[in-house]
Amino acid sequence: MEVTGHMPAQDAPRARSASIWDVARVAGVSQQTVSRVINGKARVSEATRARVLQVIAELGYRPNRLAQALAGGPVRSVTVLTSDTALYGAAATLRGMEEAARTAGFSVGISVLERTSGQADIALRLNRPGEAVMVIAFDDAGVRALRALPADVPVAAAVERRPDDGPDDPWQVWLDDRAAAAHATRYLLGLGHRTVHYVAIPSSTSALPQRTQGWQDALRAAGRPVPEPLPGGWSPRSGYLAVRSLLADRSVTAVLCGNDDLALGVMRAAREAGRDIPGDLSVVGFDDSPPSAYLNPSLTTVRLDFEGLGRACFGLLHRRLDPQNAPAVPAWSEPELIVRESSGPAPA
Amino acid sequence: MEVTGHMPAQDAPRARSASIWDVARVAGVSQQTVSRVINGKARVSEATRARVLQVIAELGYRPNRLAQALAGGPVRSVTVLTSDTALYGAAATLRGMEEAARTAGFSVGISVLERTSGQADIALRLNRPGEAVMVIAFDDAGVRALRALPADVPVAAAVERRPDDGPDDPWQVWLDDRAAAAHATRYLLGLGHRTVHYVAIPSSTSALPQRTQGWQDALRAAGRPVPEPLPGGWSPRSGYLAVRSLLADRSVTAVLCGNDDLALGVMRAAREAGRDIPGDLSVVGFDDSPPSAYLNPSLTTVRLDFEGLGRACFGLLHRRLDPQNAPAVPAWSEPELIVRESSGPAPA
DNA sequence: GTAGGTGATGTTATCGGTCACATTCGTTCT
DNA sequence: AGAACGAATGTGACCGATAACATCACCTAC
Numbered sequence: 031m032e033v034t035g036h037m038p039a040q041d042a043p044r045a046r047s048a049s050i051w052d053v054a055r056v057a058g059v060s061q062q063t064v065s066r067v068i069n070g071k072a073r074v075s076e077a078t079r080a081r082v083l084q085v086i087a088e089l090g091y092r093p094n095r096l097a098q099a100l101a102g103g104p105v106r107s108v109t110v111l112t113s114d115t116a117l118y119g120a121a122a123t124l125r126g127m128e129e130a131a132r133t134a135g136f137s138v139g140i141s142v143l144e145r146t147s148g149q150a151d152i153a154l155r156l157n158r159p160g161e162a163v164m165v166i167a168f169d170d171a172g173v174r175a176l177r178a179l180p181a182d183v184p185v186a187a188a189v190e191r192r193p194d195d196g197p198d199d200p201w202q203v204w205l206d207d208r209a210a211a212a213h214a215t216r217y218l219l220g221l222g223h224r225t226v227h228y229v230a231i232p233s234s235t236s237a238l239p240q241r242t243q244g245w246q247d248a249l250r251a252a253g254r255p256v257p258e259p260l261p262g263g264w265s266p267r268s269g270y271l272a273v274r275s276l277l278a279d280r281s282v283t284a285v286l287c288g289n290d291d292l293a294l295g296v297m298r299a300a301r302e303a304g305r306d307i308p309g310d311l312s313v314v315g316f317d318d319s320p321p322s323a324y325l326n327p328s329l330t331t332v333r334l335d336f337e338g339l340g341r342a343c344f345g346l347l348h349r350r351l352d353p354q355n356a357p358a359v360p361a362w363s364e365p366e367l368i369v370r371e372s373s374g375p376a377p378a
Numbered sequence: 379m380e381v382t383g384h385m386p387a388q389d390a391p392r393a394r395s396a397s398i399w400d401v402a403r404v405a406g407v408s409q410q411t412v413s414r415v416i417n418g419k420a421r422v423s424e425a426t427r428a429r430v431l432q433v434i435a436e437l438g439y440r441p442n443r444l445a446q447a448l449a450g451g452p453v454r455s456v457t458v459l460t461s462d463t464a465l466y467g468a469a470a471t472l473r474g475m476e477e478a479a480r481t482a483g484f485s486v487g488i489s490v491l492e493r494t495s496g497q498a499d500i501a502l503r504l505n506r507p508g509e510a511v512m513v514i515a516f517d518d519a520g521v522r523a524l525r526a527l528p529a530d531v532p533v534a535a536a537v538e539r540r541p542d543d544g545p546d547d548p549w550q551v552w553l554d555d556r557a558a559a560a561h562a563t564r565y566l567l568g569l570g571h572r573t574v575h576y577v578a579i580p581s582s583t584s585a586l587p588q589r590t591q592g593w594q595d596a597l598r599a600a601g602r603p604v605p606e607p608l609p610g611g612w613s614p615r616s617g618y619l620a621v622r623s624l625l626a627d628r629s630v631t632a633v634l635c636g637n638d639d640l641a642l643g644v645m646r647a648a649r650e651a652g653r654d655i656p657g658d659l660s661v662v663g664f665d666d667s668p669p670s671a672y673l674n675p676s677l678t679t680v681r682l683d684f685e686g687l688g689r690a691c692f693g694l695l696h697r698r699l700d701p702q703n704a705p706a707v708p709a710w711s712e713p714e715l716i717v718r719e720s721s722g723p724a725p726a
Numbered sequence: 727g728t729a730g731g732t733g734a735t736g737t738t739a740t741c742g743g744t745c746a747c748a749t750t751c752g753t754t755c756t
Numbered sequence: 757a758g759a760a761c762g763a764a765t766g767t768g769a770c771c772g773a774t775a776a777c778a779t780c781a782c783c784t785a786c
Contacts (some may be wrong), residue, residue: 047507049741263666321614324646
């Protein structure tokens, strides 16, 4: 066998782990053949394949992802762009994405967006131009990041709402927040509440958030008064502050919250205002975050399948990267109202 | 200029983004000089440097991380191995790690450990041999992963407890759970409780968890009876189940919990048993997870600086990778008991 | 005046793969 | 039997960088 310039020095002390060359040499084939075996693309005789596979096992060889990617191999890594992973929705979506990606043999990177992340900043988070990306765009920072991504990066996104301007982007997934909010609102009206107040999470776009719209839809459809939505943030504290003054008004008997954390704050405000839940006041949350079932009172809330959404988002990306071989995009569950102790009939 | 074999074809349509060669050509220098400017290592004349930097800006050139890594450049990426990011401690630690790493110019990967992840599995999660790793080893899966890592990978870990067997690993950080648990226990004893029961989180090792030990330390030091620790899991449900039967016994007046989720379950069990918190029963948690302050009653708990721990863990790794230039490892806060509504004087 | 040192820069090998194309060889077709 | 064909495999360029070594001009020192 000739020693070409590309061959690793035979005499140099080898601290590195096995490369494709080592496998090729031991198996007595060219490195290209090894590459073929690894990728299973081109045809290799059964005998050769078996021998190569055996050598691979013996040497404990594993392809270097970096080299594969650099050489223009198939994309096998994704970076997830997300803001505040402290929020249940984002964290659960991330879990779903990571699980699906890892299962499919992808390595996943994560990069948390700061509120101030500018457009220039976004490109810096990619390891190389063209790297695949998933964006969790439930809030403003995420949406901005999604928009700031160069056109040539393959991206899939989990979004709060489909953008109503411009053509539909087929590489997005979302939950039907609007219908879910409407459903929850109808549920409360069905309990005899005259109307329902709403504490909103911040919008991801300039438009009205889906949950807010759904709530309005239901009130309007039922011909009920539509109170001004109360602007909240993401935290219990912001929910607490949003309704603090409102709760003195005993005619307020039902509050729908944009997420469970807000509901937590609302329930505390209610306690301090001397309102009884659910006797005096019904509170309904959104998300079904883990503690909800164990709160006092336990929280009626809309369960959202964030993990499923995350898995689907990856499924979408996978199909975008490899339309031929990627499996079908898995379905995710519809939002579901989970009735617990915090909601009940309107006071007489 | 001669066209060597390594030069990109001049005539081929260029879809790719600028490489170091493009910069070199436009600036009229060799690519090596560009590399020097980028890395700032070797000396380059001021004039040349300025010209190259300008061309870089003009072309919007950014070095390809993959290529840098492959070519043996400095390590600029970390993979975090963690189990269940649904748990507050792991999630917060991850946040701290990611923030610190990103700030330092590292890209961070994440790989979630399944309960069943075997040793072979671990190696598969690395993009290349020798890749830097951080492990969140608060539980069994994390500790196993830490142990399964090949000796040659640069790793830093956030652990529940320093291993008592074998020499101290200088590349680990931890919180003083033991002292914190002892402190919380003493606090409860100081309120007049005869003894304190403890609902334990699963241990990360075969030894007694730090929190359990601290609790025992305090009881023993005070000469109080040491009840059998109640084995719990990580979830509210497991806390609920662990104490369900116990709470019928009115002599049980104080319960310390291994985390806030367990405390949530305990509080629900107390409610169902007709116990009043804090009148009848004091409950203290661990972690100070975000909802704690807004629970009903709000939860007395031990605040742990997981984010700081995560940042410190990265700091440690950074020093390990680059002892010369890495900044000092940032300090993190000591555990702190946050007294809220769920704890009070022992019933008369 | 010439050897030796130093700063600035170019050249070549290399990292660990993939891709496009060339080559080999047993078969089948005419 | 000769050509054409396709399966199996090898060869060399290339991805985008870094590292080691070579070069070159200029200056200082003996």
